[in-house]
Structures are given as structure tokens and as C-alpha cells.
Amino acid sequence: MTGVTLFPVLLIGVVHWLIPSLVPPTLPFGVRVPLDRAHAPVIDAWRRRYRVGTAGATAAAAVAVVLLRAPLAGPIAVGALLAVGLVLYLAAHRAIREAKTSEGWFAGRRQVTVVDTSLRTDPERYPWRWAVPSLLLAAATPVIGIVEYPRMPHRLPTHVTMSGHPDHFADKSIGTVFAPVVTQVLVTALVAVLAWAVLRSRARLDAEDPQAATRHRRFVSAMARAMLVMGACLNLTFLLVALPIWHLVEAAPVVAVGVPTATALGVAVMLAVVVRTGQGGSRLRLGPARTGLPGAGRRPAPVNQDDDRFYRWGLVYYNRDDPALFVPKRFGVGWTLNMARPLSWVMLGATLVLIAVGPLVGALAR
Known part of the structure; x- marks a missing residue:
């Protein structure tokens, strides 16, 4: 049964390693940058740090799951691994955004959509x-x-x-x-x-x-x-x-x-x-x-237009002037919600209700 518990840990570790290579080069760690800055030293350095940090956390989580063999070892390891990835992402996002601002990467550039x-x-x-x-x-x-x-x-x-x-x-x-x-x-x-x-x-x-x-x-x-x-x-x-x-x-x-x-x-x-x-x-x-x-x-x-102001931490999209409900993610693959649209909150609430009610219904059925 250790293999079943270990699978999500290793899967999250693989995803963490891949994500920096999956996003467009003009959106490293959720920050909009010009293409000619996609390999700026600060960006390449944080790609390495992110991968080394998440790889180390994955190895530690996998070892803990194998050695402890406790029922909660898997969920705790997954939660810790996700937390490490988020902390490293936020640190990279902040460092790259500060470098972009201080060095004026968009200064004098013609920005278009x-x-x-x-x-x-x-x-x-x-x-x-x-x-x-x-x-x-x-x-x-x-x-x-x-x-x-x-x-x-x-x-x-x-x-x-x-x-x-x-x-x-x-x-x-x-x-x-x-x-x-x-x-x-x-x-x-x-x-x-x-x-x-x-x-x-x-x-x-x-x-x-x-x-x-x-x-x-x-x-x-x-x-x-x-x-x-x-x-x-x-x-x-x-x-x-x-x-x-x-x-x-x-x-x-x-x-x-x-x-x-x-x-x-x-x-x-x-x-x-x-x-x-x-x-x-x-x-x-x-x-x-x-x-x-x-x-x-x-x-x-x-x-590209420097539209970082619409993305909180590069993760949460909030734009009252955008009628779209779903927009592409900046970090990862897929789509995220425009949290300025009321329907987004309805969908999020419904999802949380389903997650909470599902186990209760299953328990009552038994």
C-alpha cells in the first residue's frame, strides 16, 4: 500500500519540476516580462532554486512516507510538498517582479494586446x-x-x-x-x-x-x-x-x-x-x-502589455472590465477563474459544498 500513498507525492514532485518549462517564456513565475528578458539572470537563478527546493522536498516527503507507514503520512507529505512549492513560487515571483520594476524592463517599449x-x-x-x-x-x-x-x-x-x-x-x-x-x-x-x-x-x-x-x-x-x-x-x-x-x-x-x-x-x-x-x-x-x-x-x-496588476501574486485573476469567466493560468497549465465575476464565487462555493457534502453522503449511505 506504500506505493499507492507514494504515487501522489512523486506526481506532485514531477509536476513541480516541469512547471517552469511549461509556461510561456514571457510569464516566468507569473510575472509578465518582455521576451528578450526571459533568460535574465534573476529568472534563471530562481528556476534553479525552485527545482532544487521542490526536488529536495519531494525526496524528503517520499522517504517520510516509506519509513513512517502511517495512515496520515501521505496526506501530510502532500500538504507539506504543496506548501514548499507555493513558498518558493511566491519568493521567485516577488524577486522577478522587483527586478523588472527596478531595471525598467518595459520602459519605453510599445505595449500591445x-x-x-x-x-x-x-x-x-x-x-x-x-x-x-x-x-x-x-x-x-x-x-x-x-x-x-x-x-x-x-x-x-x-x-x-x-x-x-x-x-x-x-x-x-x-x-x-x-x-x-x-x-x-x-x-x-x-x-x-x-x-x-x-x-x-x-x-x-x-x-x-x-x-x-x-x-x-x-x-x-x-x-x-x-x-x-x-x-x-x-x-x-x-x-x-x-x-x-x-x-x-x-x-x-x-x-x-x-x-x-x-x-x-x-x-x-x-x-x-x-x-x-x-x-x-x-x-x-x-x-x-x-x-x-x-x-x-x-x-x-x-x-505584451504589462498586465501584472490584474493578477494577485500571479495566481488570482481579478479584472472587473474583463467579461471572461475563465482565463489561462500564468503558472501551470489550464485555466483559472476571473474572481471579479460573481459567477466565479458561486462556482467556487458550489465546489466547496460538494467537497464537504460528498463524505457526509457516503457515510450516511453506509
Whole structure:
């Protein structure tokens, strides 16, 4: 069971190591900088410090999990590792922002904001073929449950330990039998909607990258497909969880091998796409652009608008004049909420309620 506990620690350590390479070069540690300053000494130094610090913290957390073997060792190690990463990030963010201000990196530069209306009028097509495995699994699970329902025993396990032994039981009912199916349906719908939203998300294009729109298109297309694959892996996980509850297979091998394998596959696919594309497609290798930047050859090339004032610590976006609900993250891969929009607070509150109510509902079902 140590391996299961160790997995999230090592995964967070890998993500910490990769993030500085995944963000666009003009956004190191959440600070907007001109492209010609992307490798300033202060930035390169903090990339090294961040990686060394998080790698050391990951090693220490992994050793603690292996040696202690306590139930809370894993969660405590994960929490400590996340805290170390946040502290190092904030230190790097502050140092780079101070250097940018003191050295006048944007002084006298022509700052512009780039948009591409075709991203709205002609978005990437929805990859329906990639949704087929998830839909098939979501359809197969209730069919199996309906066919086998009459032969199920009157008492069913509602929870199975990581070693494969049931520790809670409940009387057979529609609710206890089809709880995994309900979860599957909700996850399938959520992933499908999120993939649609990703394809129509607004891009923050780079004024210093003529191919930013192309990168964004390839990025959202790859992320949507990866999310649908992740949805299929989650649906497979719920099916594997349901089978031993329904007494159709032995719980131990499914819980010990099948569930972790299905989950790890989804994580691996998402991580591979993220590493290949980078945030907003910043890591994609494209051919030479057909046209240069506006103004190139006549006057100094433009740079991105210094919009740090809208990002608190480079993490929290707050802009009353921006109607967008979701905006690209500055540190990491994906999107974050515009906290100036009331709907963002509603969504955040609903998420917290679901997190709090979920364990309570599970306890009552037992």
C-alpha cells in the first residue's frame, strides 16, 4: 500500500519540476516580462532554486512516507510538498517582479494586446470520436447492473479498503447498486462540457509570437482530447469499483491493480499532452511564421502589455472590465477563474459544498 500513498507525492514532485518549462517564456513565475528578458539572470537563478527546493522536498516527503507507514503520512507529505512549492513560487515571483520594476524592463517599449476573432467565429471542432470510449463505458455499466441486479445478494459492500476487503455494508437497493452509475453519468457530462468549454476558451495571445493563435488552437484541441481520454479512464475506474460491489469479481485484484492502473493511465495521458504542448501551446514546435510582428523593421517590435496588476501574486485573476469567466493560468497549465465575476464565487462555493457534502453522503449511505 506504500506505493499507492507514494504515487501522489512523486506526481506532485514531477509536476513541480516541469512547471517552469511549461509556461510561456514571457510569464516566468507569473510575472509578465518582455521576451528578450526571459533568460535574465534573476529568472534563471530562481528556476534553479525552485527545482532544487521542490526536488529536495519531494525526496524528503517520499522517504517520510516509506519509513513512517502511517495512515496520515501521505496526506501530510502532500500538504507539506504543496506548501514548499507555493513558498518558493511566491519568493521567485516577488524577486522577478522587483527586478523588472527596478531595471525598467518595459520602459519605453510599445505595449500591445493581440486578439484573434477567428478563435470565436471558427473554433476547433469537437472531437466526438474521442468521446466514444467514455460514452460506451457509461452505457455498459448500468446495463451490467440491470442484468445482474436480480442475482445480487441482499447485503452489498458500500466501501472496499485499498487491500480489497469490504468494511461497510448496506441492504441492496436501487441507490446502493447504482451509485457508481450516477457518478459515472455526472463525470461523463462534466468532462464533455469542460472539453467543449476548452475548445471555446478565450486565448491570451502573445504579441511577441506571430504563431500564438496557431499554438492556441493546437493546445485546446489536444487538451480537449486528453480530457475525454481522462473521462474514459475515470469511467473505467467506476466500472471496476462497481464490479466487486456487485459480487461479479474478486475485490482484491481489481482494487490493487485495476483501479490504480486505470487512474494512472488517465494521468499519464494528460501529463504527456501537457509536457508536449505547454501552457497555451508554448512548447509546440512550429515552422517559421509567414509574417513578422506588426511594426517589425520600421520601429522597435511591440511587447505584451504589462498586465501584472490584474493578477494577485500571479495566481488570482481579478479584472472587473474583463467579461471572461475563465482565463489561462500564468503558472501551470489550464485555466483559472476571473474572481471579479460573481459567477466565479458561486462556482467556487458550489465546489466547496460538494467537497464537504460528498463524505457526509457516503457515510450516511453506509
